[in-house]
Amino acid sequence: MLSGFMQMTIVLGLFAANVVNFFLQDHKWGWRLSNGVILIAPLIIMMGIFFCPETPRWLFKEKGRESAEKSLKRIRKIDDVTAELDAIANAIREEGNEVSIKELFTTKKMLQRLGIGVGVHAFLQLSGINIIFVFGGIIFESIIGKGIISLLILSGANMLSTIPALFLFDRLGRRKLLLYCGLGMIVGHFVSATLFVTGCNVVKTIINDTTVNEETINCKTSSGVLMLIFTVVFVASYALSWGPVAWIYAAEIFPLNVRARAVSITTAGDWFLGMLMSYMLELITPLGIHGVFYLFSGLCLLAVVFVYLFCPETKGVLLEDIEEVFENFQLKNRTIIKVLRRPCSRDIKRTYM
Incomplete structure (x- = not known):
């Protein structure tokens, strides 16, 4: 739940930033004021960090029970914290x-688990969500001429869809949300790309027969609006599932004695791939806007397949039972793998007969 709330704070900040951009878009100091407002939050954090006590758990491990007791009393505002200390x-x-x-990378069981955690975070980035919010304004400005309003709509859908996700992952389960909402993400990207192909055309202005000076995109109003709607479908599906659940799932699958190091690696992989994804805009030139949307639709399909094949359900599973869950969740037991293996099994039997 706490990991989910982390995602909620991110999407809330993203929406707030787009609200500020909307109201300042026509101001002569617009971008300067927008960047100035952004500085408020980190300044508050920088000042507030000096008033935060160390965590009792860390103090207990590093400095002993007495130091942990002092910190816990300060946090809880009570004198008797014996039960919690115990x-x-x-x-x-x-x-x-x-x-x-070293053990994390040399132990087969932990290495497999680490691969799943890194894989979930990789597909989180490969879904294209950051491209939508970083370059969505430019894309929809060229398509419908309303880039800032489009981003406001998308960030609003992102925020509103994250709220029910905080309750759904404990009711419906992590795996179901990742699978079913992943299908919604595929549809959102695929339909958006198809609408661009059928309802838009790109006019290129060429100088000296070789150099492309600029590209003008002409779209039917209905096609542009429908593209925005299905991009909202993608964003809402992402916010209901992959946005918060990926962080929760990647933390749950590791035992406590390895969780801190393993989660730090999966998180580092997430942000590293996020950095690389910032260069995805370069693909618009060779692939076109529709090609990029089709690419992300295919990557979302791979994400769904990955979850189906490798990610067991962890809802309601005790930490002590997580090992058993992964031991019982074998690739060979997936229905689609059984179906694909049947012809091979028959051929083997015929060969021996």
């Missing part, structure tokens, strides 16, 4: 010794 002590004792980075 719970922290028991949890630390159950964790045992932390697994090293």
Whole structure:
């Protein structure tokens, strides 16, 4: 749930930024004021960090029970924190010794789990969500002439769809949300691309027969609006599932004695791939806007296949039982794998007969 709330704060900030941009779009100092407003939040964080106490759990491990008790009393505003301190002590004792980075990469079971965590975060980025919010304004400005309003609509859909996600992942399950909403993401991208192909044309202005000076996109109003609507479908599907659930799932699949290091690696992979995705705009020139949307639709399809084949349900699973869940969730037991193996099994039987 806390990981989900982290995503909620991100989408809330994104929506707030687009609201500010909307109201300042015609102001002569518009972009300067927008960037000035952005500085408010980090300044508050920088000042507030000096008033935050160390976590009792870290203090217990590094400096002992007494230091943890002082911090816990300050946080809880009560004098008797014995029960919670005992719970922290028991949890630390159950964790045992932390697994090293070397062991994480050399233990087959942990390496497989790490691959799943990194894979979930990779597809989180490969879905194209950041491209929509970073370059969506430019794309929809060229399509319908309303880039800032389009971003406001998209960020609003993102924020509003994240709210029910905070409750749905415990009711419907992580795996179901990733699968079914992943299908919605595929549809959103695919239909948007098809609408661009059927309802828009690109006019190129050429100088000296070789150099492309500029490209003008002419779209039917209905096609442009429908593209925005189906991009909203993609964003809403993402916000209901991959946005918050990927962070939750990648943390749940690791035991406590390796979780901190493993999650740091999966998170680093997420942001590294996010950095590389900022160059995806370069693909618009060779592929076109529709080609980029088709590409992301295909990547979302791969994400759904990945979850179906490798990601078991973790809803309601105790930490002690997570190992058993992964041992029972074998690739060979997936229905589609069984169906594909039947012809091979028959051929083998005929060969021996």
